[in-house]
Amino acid sequence: MSGADEQTDAAGVRLQKVLAHAGVASRRVCEELIASGRVRVNGVVVTELGSRIDPEVDLVDVDGTAVQLDQSKRYVVLNKPVGVVSTMRDEKGRPDLRRYTADWDERLYNVGRLDQDTSGLLVLTNDGGLAHVLAHPSFGVTKVYIAKVVGTVSPQTIARLTRGVQLEDGEIVADKARLLDASRGGHGASSLVELTLHSGRNRIVRRMMAEVGHPVIELVRRQFGPLHLGSLPVGRARELTTVERGALLTLARQGADPAPEDSPELR
Template sequence: MTGAEAEGVRLQKVLANAGVASRRVSEQLIVEGRVRVNGVVVTELGSRIDPENDLVDVDGTAVQLDQSKRYVMLNKPTGVVSSMKDDRGRPDLRRFTKDWDERLYNVGRLDAETSGLLVLTNDGGLAHVLAHPSFGVTKVYIAKVEGAVTPQTVQRLLRGVDLDDGSIAADKARLLSTSAEGGGSLIELTLHAGRNRIVRRMMAAVGHPVVELVRRQFGPLHLGTLPAGRARELTKVERGALLTLARQAAGDDTVVRDGGEDPHTDQEI
């Protein structure tokens, strides 16, 4: 805010324009010390900020100031590749982005036979934080696998499984159901790794090949009841949670202020 304070926009107006609250309620939030700019509490009603460069949060939740950024949740169906244009002519993600004028990209990938939560955005900085394993953003998968998974197998997944490209351990693993009649098992896995087809390879390594796989959660986002093949914009609460996570993971750095157009995409799960 230094240097540009006199030329900036009043903080309460910025909050109102961002849909946080009315201008009057926004003023109350400021006076109560619930608003921070670049990590510093601001209580002066005359304070001005630069919406293009300053980071604002209310009660610890990030506020989206750049209205040109879009954040979309897709329940990717099976049979669709995680690409905006497939050079082999297979069904791709373009059909799900027609409702938005912005050029959206997928954050990370799900292989063609894996369904579930995929984030589409034009915010390259945030996408990099969400997709890169070093930031530790977790993803939750539900896998239907062959055979009866035992508690010992669950512990093995938590301890680590040796694969061709190195050992990998699940952050969490939970057996949801198993059938004594050979109908397979349902297991929930939480991972932050982005290795190629990692869930399928882990389960095959412990003797339970995947039959069906769905991603139910990506960081703070939950698939909920969104039908397969449908996409929707994130709610204000979901956007706030996503931006807060990204800012925390990146250490409140500029990586999440104005990212490039092409988000980093990790390998297929």
């Protein structure tokens, strides 16, 4: 390698090349993004096309959305089935998450947990920094749940959920609550309730609904921060799209200095 090449490597990599390699757009379009002031490096707008960065250290965003520069990181969403415990190796021999990570060479770990009787969206990743921030009890990432509960839920009960429910470990307030459906079948009346929470307290949805007189029959998490379960079948996993990765990384960077909140989650 020539001395000039060594100096080039030491100075970093051209920003437009890094953006193109990350899949943001073609190099020509990336140059236009830079020139128009839409790209920031470590929070500072960069407009010089000759700018160089260190992809292993610097943080880049386009229009406020984080760009994944480390291509060794994997971000996977799983629709966890009922009966599976949220761990990579269960000491009791119960079904765990290992079976859903076989398609990836990297060792993936779950971000937060869902209890054995709860299905739905679970994030798997080998990005320890992101996992720590998103699962941190003080970060307060928003989650959306659909609960099938016993009985017919009244508008007054929905209002109570958003005003606050007193539990043994303190009051809990739902960010949002709404009744989706109420029906009467052969085993009695039941209702579908959508709850949006940022709390991370243990089994909080089940405890809230039991406290207002409507024990949970089935529970599924449909949303975690900017990620939606969509039509992903139960028991299937997929990598996040570029847009989803950007949204998740942006959320994680915003939570680098979280405010006080609750204890670790288990729904």
